[in-house]
Amino acid sequence: MELYQGLYLNYxxxxxxxxxxxxxxxVDNPYTGKILGSFQAANLDDLNEAFESAAEKQPAWAASGxxxxxxxxxxxxxxxxxxxQELTNILVQESGSTLLKAAIxxxxxxxxxxxxxxxxxxxxxMVSQSLIPGKINHIIRKPVGVVTVIGPFNxxxxxxxxxxxxxxxxxxGVVLKPASSTPVAxxxxxxxxxxxxxxxxxxxxxxxxxTRSIGDALYNHPIPDVISFTGSTEVGQxxxxxxxxxxxxxxxxxxxxxxxxxxxxxxxxxxxxxxxxGRFLHSGQICMSANRIIVDKSIFEKFAEKFVAITKSIxxxxxxxxxxxxxxxxxxxEAKRVVEAVNTSIKDGAKLLLEGKREGALVYPxxxxxxxxxxxxxxxxxxxxxxxxxxxxxxxALRIANDTGAGLSGAIYTSDREKAFELAARWxxxxxxxxxxxxxxxxYIAFGxxxxxxxxxFGRYISLDEVTTYQWISDQKEPxxxxx
Numbered sequence: 001m002e003l004y005q006g007l008y009l010n011y012x013x014x015x016x017x018x019x020x021x022x023x024x025x026x027v028d029n030p031y032t033g034k035i036l037g038s039f040q041a042a043n044l045d046d047l048n049e050a051f052e053s054a055a056e057k058q059p060a061w062a063a064s065g066x067x068x069x070x071x072x073x074x075x076x077x078x079x080x081x082x083x084x085q086e087l088t089n090i091l092v093q094e095s096g097s098t099l100l101k102a103a104i105x106x107x108x109x110x111x112x113x114x115x116x117x118x119x120x121x122x123x124x125x126m127v128s129q130s131l132i133p134g135k136i137n138h139i140i141r142k143p144v145g146v147v148t149v150i151g152p153f154n155x156x157x158x159x160x161x162x163x164x165x166x167x168x169x170x171x172x173g174v175v176l177k178p179a180s181s182t183p184v185a186x187x188x189x190x191x192x193x194x195x196x197x198x199x200x201x202x203x204x205x206x207x208x209x210x211t212r213s214i215g216d217a218l219y220n221h222p223i224p225d226v227i228s229f230t231g232s233t234e235v236g237q238x239x240x241x242x243x244x245x246x247x248x249x250x251x252x253x254x255x256x257x258x259x260x261x262x263x264x265x266x267x268x269x270x271x272x273x274x275x276x277x278g279r280f281l282h283s284g285q286i287c288m289s290a291n292r293i294i295v296d297k298s299i300f301e302k303f304a305e306k307f308v309a310i311t312k313s314i315x316x317x318x319x320x321x322x323x324x325x326x327x328x329x330x331x332x333x334e335a336k337r338v339v340e341a342v343n344t345s346i347k348d349g350a351k352l353l354l355e356g357k358r359e360g361a362l363v364y365p366x367x368x369x370x371x372x373x374x375x376x377x378x379x380x381x382x383x384x385x386x387x388x389x390x391x392x393x394x395x396x397a398l399r400i401a402n403d404t405g406a407g408l409s410g411a412i413y414t415s416d417r418e419k420a421f422e423l424a425a426r427w428x429x430x431x432x433x434x435x436x437x438x439x440x441x442x443x444y445i446a447f448g449x450x451x452x453x454x455x456x457x458f459g460r461y462i463s464l465d466e467v468t469t470y471q472w473i474s475d476q477k478e479p480x481x482x483x484x
Contacts, residue, residue, distance in 0.1 A: 013053035014201025050205035054173030057202035062171030066120035075197035077113035119169035134478030143171035153179035156186025166463035256408025259401035260290035266413035278437025328361035338383030407450035
């Protein structure tokens with residue numbers, strides 16, 4: 001039986017079933033418009049059951065021991081290896097992923113699962129001497145309890161998996177709420193993988209609600225201890241506000257108006273190819289995409305000419321076809337938004353270097369030139385629109401790059417690596433890539449942003465820190481001499 005079958009159901013307390021809400025959530029293929037399936041949405045009762053089952057089953061899961069937990073996480077990685085083609089099909093059909101992007105996403109999931117499989121062996125107890133004679137201090141790393149994971153539509157499988165895998169590996173329960181446009185790829189597919197891997201029923205649930213019908217319950221419910229959200233800055237601000245009032249920890253990976261800097265001594269041909277890939281991969285629907293391309297004025301015209309030429313050569317169309325880099329946006333409404341944003345940018349003074357077009361949810365790439373003040377440079381476009389900005393020199397390029405409320409990723413192209421490191425140190429962003437574009441993620445690094453791009457980090461053993469807590473237990477082995 002294909003993994004895809006039977007996934008248009010909520011997965012709550014180990015049972016695949018319809019939600020209890022009246023709403024129907026339809027899921028379509030953004031390229032063809034064909035309806036793939038539909039969910040009977042979850043309601044507040046379903047959400048309560050999901051949280052209660054996670055809280056009930058979590059202690060036994062945490063107590064099952066590192067080998068048992070690691071075996072489940074490792075088995076999930078193995079399932080993904082074996083089912084690559086099915087996973088690819090789901091990502092292509094539901095999220096509009098190109099074959100290249102789907103391969104990147106699946107590899108990233110497998111990598112993060114392989115890393116997480118080691119986490120159970122790092123749930124250590126540290127023993128420390130005390131300032132007080134006869135006392136021994138124990139510092140115990142423990143799971144937080146239950147983690148809420150709220151995923152996005154753009155890399156639905158991976159951006160949910162990185163929080164789910166770490167949380168489960170630490171011995172937590174999980175309630176996952178995927179984006180309503182990708183509820184299978186970012187939700188029930190993960191439940192199926194972990195169910196098949198041997199995760200005990202009830203430890204993880206996936207709910208697919210109509211968001212407006214549940215309000216803030218995902219963020220202020222009394223059971224979850226950590227809220228992990230990947231998505232827009234606006235929603236992240238709301239989650240931070242609500243969770244803060246409830247004294248809950250948040251792990252927020254939000255938007256990024258990223259810059260790619262090309263200095264005068266850069267290899268122009270290489271920088272052009274790299275920048276085009278970093279801007280247009282997955283139609284620019286990546287939080288790390290290079291939204292602004294800042295180029296030294298001495299090479300700006302040459303760079304712009306070459307960038308337009310390579311952009312014209314990019315294949316646009318059916319994401320299931322080999323060689324396509326730009327597939328559909330997640331919806332036709334998103335495609336309309338992008339074209340309207342281009343028109344607004346032109347009214348702001350941007351110059352049109354390459355005119356794209358819209359066909360349904362497909363947007364052919366646009367290339368603009370302008371300043372940091374045009375709409376496409378002030379706003380994360382989340383679509384195939386590149387804005388080229390001239391800079392006076394390296395210092396001016398850094399000033400322009402920093403002139404934004406976001407700070408997720410960035411890139412610098414230069415033959416002077418010492419200069420690149422010096423600029424990177426003064427760049428208020430979570431990640432900088434020298435002579436590589438801004439879309440990078442690896443399991444053993446520290447992924448995350450500054451400013452309005454989020455709170456917290458993913459990767460390495462930092463993810464484990466985000467979903468665990470420490471308890472101090474002291475043992476007074478000899479009677480203490482009190483001064484009374």
